[in-house]
Amino acid sequence: EADIYQTPRYLVIGTGKKITLECSQTMGHDKMYWYQQDPGMELHLIHYSYGVNSTEKGDLSSESTVSRIRTEHFPLTLESARPSHTSQYLCASSPTAREKRETQYFGPGTRLLVL
Amino acid sequence: KNQVEQSPQSLIILEGKNCTLQCNYTVSPFSNLRWYKQDTGRGPVSLTIMTFSENTKSNGRYTATLDADTKQSSLHITASQLSDSASYICVVSDRGSTLGRLYFGRGTQLTVWP
Numbered sequence: 001e002a003d004i005y006q007t008p009r010y011l012v013i014g015t016g017k018k019i020t021l022e023c024s025q026t027m028g029h030d031k032m033y034w035y036q037q038d039p040g041m042e043l044h045l046i047h048y049s050y051g052v053n054s055t056e057k058g059d060l061s062s063e064s065t066v067s068r069i070r071t072e073h074f075p076l077t078l079e080s081a082r083p084s085h086t087s088q089y090l091c092a093s094s095p096t097a098r099e100k101r102e103t104q105y106f107g108p109g110t111r112l113l114v115l
Numbered sequence: 116k117n118q119v120e121q122s123p124q125s126l127i128i129l130e131g132k133n134c135t136l137q138c139n140y141t142v143s144p145f146s147n148l149r150w151y152k153q154d155t156g157r158g159p160v161s162l163t164i165m166t167f168s169e170n171t172k173s174n175g176r177y178t179a180t181l182d183a184d185t186k187q188s189s190l191h192i193t194a195s196q197l198s199d200s201a202s203y204i205c206v207v208s209d210r211g212s213t214l215g216r217l218y219f220g221r222g223t224q225l226t227v228w229p
Contacts (some may be wrong), residue, residue: 004158025130041121041218042204043159104217106158115142 003027007090008109013081014115021076023091023109032074036060043090044104049074063105065108088112116223117142119207121220122143127201129228135222138188138205151191153202153222162190162203195227 004025009097013019025032035043035058045058049068063085064078074093078085088111092104119140125178128134147166151159163172163179166190171180176193192199202222210215 006158040221040224042221044219045217091157101163103164106160108157111156 002098004091004093004107006089006104006110008110009108010111010113012113012115015082018079019078019081019112021089021091021112022111023074023076023107024072025074025093025105025107026072027093027095027105028071029105030071030096031094033092033094034058034064034066034074034076035092036062037088037109039088039089047076061076081112083114086114094111116206116220117209119205119218119220121203121205121223123223124174124221125224125226127226127228130195130197133191133193134195134225136190136203136205137191138190138220140186140188140205140218142186142207142209142218143216144210145183145186146208148188149180149206149208150177150188151204151206153204155201159204163177173215192225195225197227197229200225200227 009021031048034047036046037043044060046060046062047066049055055066064076066076088109090109091107094104122137149164150162153159162177165172165181167183178191181188202224204222205220207218
């Protein structure tokens with residue numbers, strides 16, 4: 001079982017609210033990721049980080065922002081939630097790859113519903 | 116365009132039966148291929164990982180195969196159990212970037228009935 005945690009697990013919120021999805025890992029991994037997944041669809045990378053003070057946008061355009069002040073913490077923030085943000089958000093981490101076999105360890109996800 | 120296609124989209128089998136899930140990919144240059152299991156409402160968990168030189172990899176009742184020439188992989192589940200009900204996701208990594216870009220399939224939704 002991977003030591004990566006996400007809170008909240010479920011969130012129902014009104015349009016226009018600011019929200020922060022928390023993600024933390026205790027494995028000391030340098031790389032962390034945020035994915036968005038709609039039901040029955042593939043995961044889409046929206047943000048990633050190579051380490052502290054490193055953040056990059058992923059393949060899927062997202063209005064969310066992330067920060068990486070500490071190695072173990074990678075929160076995702078939506079300044080003004082909209083119904084189109086309704087989805088499942090998955091956080092993952094992986095160790096710095098010294099070989100090509102790095103595996104991403106996923107958190108349980110946050111299911112977000114914006115009314 | 117790098118893609119990962121999985122089939123079937125969904126599958127229902129009886130407990131104790133075997134099944135095989137398929138994955139075709141066009142990702143290039145290829146680095147490795149993983150199969151993940153995702154239970155409903157949970158994050159994916161890695162089952163197997165194979166590089167270019169590996170043809171088969173087992174993890175308990177799960178056996179994955181890889182044909183890098185035809186760019187196909189399969190996941191065989193033996194003697195299925197109710198707990199095998201989940202989405203099985205094929206993930207292919209390229210070696211064209213430092214990040215090790217991952218390409219996800221949409222998954223096969225497996226339901227095991229008693």
